Amino acid sequence: MITGEIKSQVDKVWNAFWTGGISNPLEVIEQITYLLxxxxxxxxxxREEKKANRTGKPIQNPVFPEGPDLKGRPYQDMRWSRFKDFSKDEMFTVFNEHIFPFLRNELTKQSNGEDSTYSHHMKDARFTIPNAGLLEKVVDLIDGIPMDDRDTKGDLYEYMLSKIASAGTNGQFRTPRHIIDLMVKMRDPQPMEVICDPASGTCGFLVQAGEHLRENAPDLFTDAVQRDFFHQEQFHGFDFDSTMLRIGSMNMLLHGVENPAIEYRDSLADLHSVEEEKYDLILANPPFAGSLDYENVAKDLLSLVKTKKTELLFLALFVRLLKPGGRAAVIVPDGVLFGSTKAHKELRRMLVEDHQLEGVVKLPSGVFKPYAGVSTAVLFLTKTNSGGTENVWFYEVKSDGFSLDDKRTPLVSSDLPDVLEHWRAFKGVLGEERTAAEATRARTDPSFVVPKAEIAANGYDLSINRYKEIEYDEVEHADPIEIIAEVEKLDEEIAKRLAELKGLLA
Structure with a gap:
């Protein structure tokens, strides 16, 4: 956890960026990212120097070699431990003219000799810190944070990401961390599973999946095969925003994943034959940008669902990318659940009849404020290609632990732990007795189960309001004659008081 003092320092640097003319939160994070x-x-x-001293062998592929760069500056001057002590003007000159070109153009390998996903995305980076004074403030901030702790580095980055307070282009907005955490826990990623977010943004889902594995897989780093898979093959993210790719890659690195596959890709436009049935788990909150022209959509997706709606195309994409037996947790706008177009109905029919639709969690409409007020739900499904849906589990979340206005003030209580508890009961994790109890809960409860046949009979409508029952409190009203008598009595009392008042004024 980062302290309030560190948060205060970050806030000061953030304000300095704003007064220095950099007001885009993503740009601020990107500039701080280069220094991190x-x-x-x-x-x-x-670390490699210490290893070399112990073994007596030279460093293989040093990040900072001996000798000067092409402009004559020693590479050793580019090391943080030396660079941070320069005067602010020299610091600005060295970073602008030597370090940044080094990071952007020359850095193609990390010290372990393997391709770095982050360095791959540096080629399009720009250094935009406008003056030496601001650079000095940022360097002092970063140098004062104990970065040896992976959790501290990750928390620092998460705190910066939380400052993204407006929606991006193409319907992008950051998914709240506690919603991501719930989805990851409900899908329970396992070691050796290939995990993908085809609309990765800042890589929040992939980061949280990695944290979940660290906490719940005791052999993750003692088993060499699991460890190498975790660092090199487990995590895959796609985005077509180069800034997001840099920020997302750095988020993964600061959370201790050495080389995730964070790649440039327009997920809806590119053909997917190479990626088809590649992933064990998909976690995503895809952008809901409205409609695309058919010519901008991959033909293999249109063969699954003929539509221009991005939310439907992304769902079709996820089904295509999953292996048979692969699982997904996906945030969708409410319209997906009850939309009446042919494409909406056909996609829902496909999820229910051709695969296993397991659950629908209805989220409050304020969850994504201040980014957006869109009403959403989370779909949980498993790809089978042979059906398997018997019952669909529904849960209506009333409170996610924060107020549902733009301020999103923390509250004392939250429904999210209850969501996880009842989901685990439904999935059989808590024993047969709890599973049976979950299957028979009344439809007036927050969670309940609906048979597939009933959903099919309702045109595959997945909106929770279609199936829940509202319990009305019985209220006893007085007899109308008694009410009239009471009104007459009150009228008499008012007339009496008015007469007394007139007497006082006479």
Whole structure:
């Protein structure tokens, strides 16, 4: 956990960026990211130096070689441990003219000799910190944070990401961390599963999946096969925003994943034959940008569902990317649940009849404020290609632990732990008795189960309001004659008081 003092320092630097003319939160994070990465490279180099001293062997593929760069500046001056002590003007010159070109153009490998997903995305980066004073403030902030702790680095980055307070282009907005955490826990990723977010943004889902594995897989880092898979093959993210790719990659690295596959891709436009049936788990909150022209959509997706709606196309994409037996947890706008177009109905029919639709969690409409007020739900499904849906589990979340206005003030209580508890009961994790109890809960309860036949009879409508029952409190009203008598009595009392008042004024 980062302290209030560190948060205060971050806030000061953030304000300095704004007064310095950089008001885009993503740009602020991106500029801080470059410095965080430089510090990380120096830490890696220092670790290799200590190893070389112990073994008496030279460093293989040093990040900061001996000698000068093409402009004559020693590479050793580019190390964080030396660079941070320069005067602010020299610091600005060295970073602008030497370090940043080094990061952007020359850095193609990390100290372990393997391709770095982050360095791959640096080629389009720009250094936009406008003056030496601001750079000095940011360097002092980063240098004062104990970055040896992976949790501290991750929390620092998460705190910066939380400052993204407006929706991006193409319907992008950041998914709240506690919603991501719930979805990851409900899908329970396992070691050796290939995990993908085809609309990865800042990689929040992939980061949380990694944290879940660290906490729940005791052999993850003692088993060499599991460890290498975790760092090199487990995590895959796609985005077509180069800034998001850099920020997402750095988010993964700061959370201890050495080389995730964070790649440039327009998920709806590119053909998917190479990626088809590749992933064990998909976690996503895809952008809901409205409609696309058919010519901008991959033909293999249109063969699954003929539509221009991005939310439907993304669902079709997820089904295509999953392996048979692969699982998904996906945030969708409410319209997906009850839309009446042919494409809406056909997609829901496909999920229910051709695969296993397991659950629908209805979220409050304020969950994504202040980004957006869109009403959403989370779909939980398993790809089978042979059906398997027997019952669909529904839960209506009333409170996610925060107020549902733009301020999103923390509240004392939250429904989210209850969501997880009842989901685990439905899935059989808590024993047969709890599973049976979950299957028979009344439809006036927050969670209940609906048979597939009933859903099919309702045109595959998945909106919770279609199936829940509202319990009305019985209220006893007085007899109308008694009410009239009471009104007459009150009228007499009012007339009496008015007469007394007139007497006083006479």
């Amino acid at each position: 990465f430089l510090k990380r490279l120096d830490e890696n180099h220092t």
